[in-house]
Amino acid sequence: MRAAIISDIHSNLPALVAVLSDIETSGVTPDELWCLGDIVGYGATPDACAALTDNLADVCLAGNHDLVIRGDLDISHFTMAAGEAARWTAEHISDRTRAFLDRLKPVGQRREAGLYHASPRDPIWEYVLAIDQAEECLSAQQERVCLIGHSHVACYFQKNGRRTDGALAPPGTVLEMRDGKWLVNPGSVGQPRDGDPRASYLILDTDAWTASFHRVEYPIDLAARAIVDADLPRQLADRLYVGQ
Ligand code: ZN
Numbered sequence: 001m002r003a004a005i006i007s008d009i010h011s012n013l014p015a016l017v018a019v020l021s022d023i024e025t026s027g028v029t030p031d032e033l034w035c036l037g038d039i040v041g042y043g044a045t046p047d048a049c050a051a052l053t054d055n056l057a058d059v060c061l062a063g064n065h066d067l068v069i070r071g072d073l074d075i076s077h078f079t080m081a082a083g084e085a086a087r088w089t090a091e092h093i094s095d096r097t098r099a100f101l102d103r104l105k106p107v108g109q110r111r112e113a114g115l116y117h118a119s120p121r122d123p124i125w126e127y128v129l130a131i132d133q134a135e136e137c138l139s140a141q142q143e144r145v146c147l148i149g150h151s152h153v154a155c156y157f158q159k160n161g162r163r164t165d166g167a168l169a170p171p172g173t174v175l176e177m178r179d180g181k182w183l184v185n186p187g188s189v190g191q192p193r194d195g196d197p198r199a200s201y202l203i204l205d206t207d208a209w210t211a212s213f214h215r216v217e218y219p220i221d222l223a224a225r226a227i228v229d230a231d232l233p234r235q236l237a238d239r240l241y242v243g244q
Helices: 013-025 046-056 064-069 080-092 095-102 131-140 220-229 234-242
Strands: 002-006 032-035 107-110 113-116 145-148 155-160 163-168 174-176 181-185 199-205 210-216
Touching: 002 013, 013 046, 013 199, 013 210, 013 220, 046 080, 046 095, 064 080, 080 234, 131 155, 131 163, 131 181, 220 234
Parallel strands: 002 032, 113 145, 145 181
Antiparallel strands: 002 199, 107 113, 155 163, 155 181, 174 210, 199 210
16 A cells, blocks of 8 residues: 655645645555645645645644644744744634644554654654654654654654664655654655755555655745735745745
8 A cells, every 4th residue: 555645734735736746647646645734824825725635635634733723722832923824824714624624633543654743752742853852752652653744854763673763855765664663754745844945745655664755846936925915924935945
């Protein structure tokens, strides 16, 4: 079974459309689409992103932004720009989008893989970026393979016996995951933060236990202009060009 894994779309419709069409034309034809959360927040096209994800994803998690926007987490956790965007989103989304967000949970499971928006021990807030921190998560996680989002950085961590490694995962990175425990982050569709502004996704094969990282160019101008036109903080448009 092959799944395309996406995360952190953040109301960026041009990026989501580019990723979906790249998946469609890649020749891989995944059986399922899994989304690790943060469908909305930051960007200016929440309803279209929510509708596409709702229609296409076989499983979809809630991210911290989705939870704040639907009113289940306090907005004071956010930085100024994130908070402003969350307030804007809560005011502008349709009833249908709100009903979709209301159904989501930050934890899931599919084909033996654990799905967590942020980390297995803190599914809502923990950014897993350092090896020692990943080691604690890998030791604590019940599932052998866990998929996480939230940091917007395409990367992986692996524990084999006593040894834990991890690395950033530029496009073309292929993981052989038959042995050991794994924490894998597909990177972000709509607001990458690893210095590569292209939209990111992962293809996971749960028979062979391999995973490959992909990046797709998309019309950043369209997403940035929508943010500016909506009077959202300018920095949310600017950061898309640098992938930070
Ligand atoms: Zn996010």
